[in-house]
Amino acid sequence: MDTRFYHSVHLKKDLCNGCINCIKRCPTEAIRVRDGKAIIAGEFCIDCGECIRICSHHAKISRRDRPDILGRYKYTVALPAPSLYSQFNHLEDINIVLTALILLGFNDVYEVAAAAELVSEESRKYVADHPENWPFISTACPSVVRLIRVRFPNLIEHLLPINPPVEVAARLARREAVKKTGLPPDKIGVIFLSPCPSKVTYARSPLGNAHSDIDGVLAIQDIYPILLPLMKEAEKSPMDLARAGRIGVGWGGSGGEAAGMITSSYLAADGIENVIRVLEDLEDEKFSDLNFIELNACNGGCVGGVLTVENPYVAKAKLKQLNQYLPVSMTHKTPDIDNTDLYWTEPVEYLPVFRLGNSMMESLAMLNKVNRLCQKFPGLDCGSCGAPTCKALAEDIVRGNATQNDCIYVLKNHIHKLMDNANTLANNIFIGGDNAKEYIYILKQYITQLSSDISLLDASLNPSSGQEDGDGQEAD
Amino acid sequence: MDGSLMTLHYDVSPTDFTRAGEASSDVKNKLKQLGVSPQVIRKVAIAMYEGEINMVIHAQGGHITVDILPTMIRMELKDVGPGIEDVERAMQAGYSTAPDNIRSLGFGAGMGLPNMKKYSDTMQIDTVLGVGTTVTMTVDL
Numbered sequence: 001m002d003t004r005f006y007h008s009v010h011l012k013k014d015l016c017n018g019c020i021n022c023i024k025r026c027p028t029e030a031i032r033v034r035d036g037k038a039i040i041a042g043e044f045c046i047d048c049g050e051c052i053r054i055c056s057h058h059a060k061i062s063r064r065d066r067p068d069i070l071g072r073y074k075y076t077v078a079l080p081a082p083s084l085y086s087q088f089n090h091l092e093d094i095n096i097v098l099t100a101l102i103l104l105g106f107n108d109v110y111e112v113a114a115a116a117e118l119v120s121e122e123s124r125k126y127v128a129d130h131p132e133n134w135p136f137i138s139t140a141c142p143s144v145v146r147l148i149r150v151r152f153p154n155l156i157e158h159l160l161p162i163n164p165p166v167e168v169a170a171r172l173a174r175r176e177a178v179k180k181t182g183l184p185p186d187k188i189g190v191i192f193l194s195p196c197p198s199k200v201t202y203a204r205s206p207l208g209n210a211h212s213d214i215d216g217v218l219a220i221q222d223i224y225p226i227l228l229p230l231m232k233e234a235e236k237s238p239m240d241l242a243r244a245g246r247i248g249v250g251w252g253g254s255g256g257e258a259a260g261m262i263t264s265s266y267l268a269a270d271g272i273e274n275v276i277r278v279l280e281d282l283e284d285e286k287f288s289d290l291n292f293i294e295l296n297a298c299n300g301g302c303v304g305g306v307l308t309v310e311n312p313y314v315a316k317a318k319l320k321q322l323n324q325y326l327p328v329s330m331t332h333k334t335p336d337i338d339n340t341d342l343y344w345t346e347p348v349e350y351l352p353v354f355r356l357g358n359s360m361m362e363s364l365a366m367l368n369k370v371n372r373l374c375q376k377f378p379g380l381d382c383g384s385c386g387a388p389t390c391k392a393l394a395e396d397i398v399r400g401n402a403t404q405n406d407c408i409y410v411l412k413n414h415i416h417k418l419m420d421n422a423n424t425l426a427n428n429i430f431i432g433g434d435n436a437k438e439y440i441y442i443l444k445q446y447i448t449q450l451s452s453d454i455s456l457l458d459a460s461l462n463p464s465s466g467q468e469d470g471d472g473q474e475a476d
Numbered sequence: 477m478d479g480s481l482m483t484l485h486y487d488v489s490p491t492d493f494t495r496a497g498e499a500s501s502d503v504k505n506k507l508k509q510l511g512v513s514p515q516v517i518r519k520v521a522i523a524m525y526e527g528e529i530n531m532v533i534h535a536q537g538g539h540i541t542v543d544i545l546p547t548m549i550r551m552e553l554k555d556v557g558p559g560i561e562d563v564e565r566a567m568q569a570g571y572s573t574a575p576d577n578i579r580s581l582g583f584g585a586g587m588g589l590p591n592m593k594k595y596s597d598t599m600q601i602d603t604v605l606g607v608g609t610t611v612t613m614t615v616d617l
């Protein structure tokens with residue numbers, strides 16, 4: 001399998017009714033509706049989860065593992081994302097959540113927030129040492145890295161080549177578990193509790209590394225209801241498991257990573273549309289004097305991940321409240337690590353998926369055709385054709401993935417023209433003449449053509465309700 | 477123009493700051509679709525954006541024509557603004573006549589023209605006081 005395009009976000013076909021809401025929302029225009037069902041183009045998708053958020057039919061879902069994955073390993077370590085802590089009301093002690101994870105069946109926990117503090121520390125050094133590549137763009141949100149990879153080739157050199165905290169946590173957790181248990185590394189299951197599909201994808205197909213050390217990914221959404229009653233239990237005698245401070249836990253909300261950089265010349269943007277705007281401006285070098293840029297695909301940062309349960313802004317407030325009980329940082333509690341754990345080992349390379357043809361000449365011809373087609377379409381961006389904009393339909397046609405008649409306005413005009421011709425013909429027959437029989441034959445042909453056009457129109461207005469099963473949650 | 481493989485036209489609206497940059501952004505996306513190298517895209521985008529902003533700030537908007545030629549991208553930014561009195565001086569880094577209200581928007585560092593020169597491979601300014609300015613830049617493919 002080409003893991004470059006592995007995706008956690010996918011369609012549950014039987015639930016999709018072809019409403020076209022998601023095609024409009026996708027930031028890379030990766031989705032089309034064909035034959036009444038949404039299709040995601042793998043090379044464009046960045047697994048940001050926007051389509052999951054918008055689909056009120058719950059037809060878009062994220063692959064992830066089920067809790068029974070714990071049974072597959074002799075010893076398991078939970079890696080809770082900092083955003084997990086923001087999901088609970090009145091939480092004052094992180095140890096309650098961590099203890100509840102042990103009660104749930106994990107043998108140990110390793111906070112991603114603890115690794116985040118190491119990443120913050122290393123990032124500060126790296127950024128200070130490399131002013132030639134300022135501003136650095138944070139690489140903790142995999143969707144942002146994927147977006148840059150396909151759309152912002154000139155910004156690749158600004159990517160901070162440091163592993164995301166979850167990766168560092170996974171490595172440290174496995175090493176610690178091996179040491180504690182004496183088990184071989186592959187008997188240990190390192191399981192991430194994720195706020196988003198983006199990180200499910202990361203675990204399977206990381207950027208910056210050939211492999212990830214994360215063995216499985218559970219959705220915060222799925223374990224939340226299991227965790228709640230266990231927290232009641234854990235509250236009675238919480239174990240001392242926490243090893244992260246304010247800097248690490250702060251990574252759960254937007255601005256948190258930047259705060260850990262301890263610099264004032266940073267910018268933090270959240271929400272995929274805002275992220276794109278910042279990247280566009282960055283590409284045109286509109287910012288000067290910044291040395292760090294934090295970008296999160298989700299509103300509010302990871303607390304707004306689509307696999308969480310709490311409203312992102314409420315979650316962010318809760319995180320802030322919780323943080324006031326924490327020491328600034330607890331890096332003294334984490335072991336020394338070396339650079340191989342912290343730094344990327346594989347370069348991220350530009351994937352020019354938006355390129356139209358194979359050569360510049362071919363692309364030019366195609367782009368010319370796109371421009372001509374656009375003039376034919378009404379420019380309403382109505383989405384009836386299954387593409388998000390008229391321009392996107394034109395590009396699909398030029399790429400050979402759609403036809404002009406997919407536009408209901410083009411089709412409608414065609415029908416009018418046929419009607420007019422048929423009418424003229426009928427008049428001729430009425431007036432009479434020698435060729436009446438021939439005319440009637442042609443008229444019949446027009447009528448056939450008309451009815452086939454009308455059934456095309458039908459098809460695009462009343463998408464068939466296909467009954468195939470989509471795939472649901474998956475273990476791998 | 478002769479030999480052009482594709483010509484793109486943009487009207488630059490006179491006073492609308494929120495729309496400044498639309499033309500360069502569109503060109504950027506088109507060049508990506510054509511598979512033009514990232515280095516060339518970067519040069520074109522930066523040079524053209526600066527020129528576009530100048531047309532909004534210092535002139536009353538105008539018209540941009542971009543030609544994609546076999547060996548280069550050619551941009552012609554034409555306005556009917558006040559013209560530039562002393563081109564040599566305008567080209568100096570740090571020289572700006574931008575008024576305070578414009579500076580408060582973050583423009584007026586006097587770096588636009590120098591950057592256009594830096595990022596393009598050739599640049600020519602034709603300007604007549606009271607008539608207008610045409611800046612022509614090329615970036616080699």
Ligand SMILES: Nc1ncnc2c1ncn2[C@@H]1O[C@H](COP(=O)(O)OP(=O)(O)OP(=O)(O)O)[C@@H](O)[C@H]1O
Binds near residue numbers: 530534587588590
């Ligand atoms: N199209 C134009 N029409 C008239 N005057 C211009 C034009 N472009 C530039 N100038 C003059 O040249 C000066 C220098 O331009 P330049 O783009 O280098 O700096 P700026 O626009 O003032 O500031 P910055 O580009 O850094 O925001 C301007 O202040 C203005 O007086």
Ligand code: SF4
Binds near residue numbers: 019020059
């Ligand atoms: S997947 Fe997209 S097209 Fe299908 S129902 Fe959901 S929003 Fe509508």
Ligand code: SF4
Binds near residue numbers: 142199296303304
């Ligand atoms: S912002 Fe955080 S939660 Fe959202 S996609 Fe990125 S990593 Fe996932």
Ligand SMILES: [Mg+2]
Binds near residue numbers: 526529530588
């Ligand atoms: Mg300027």
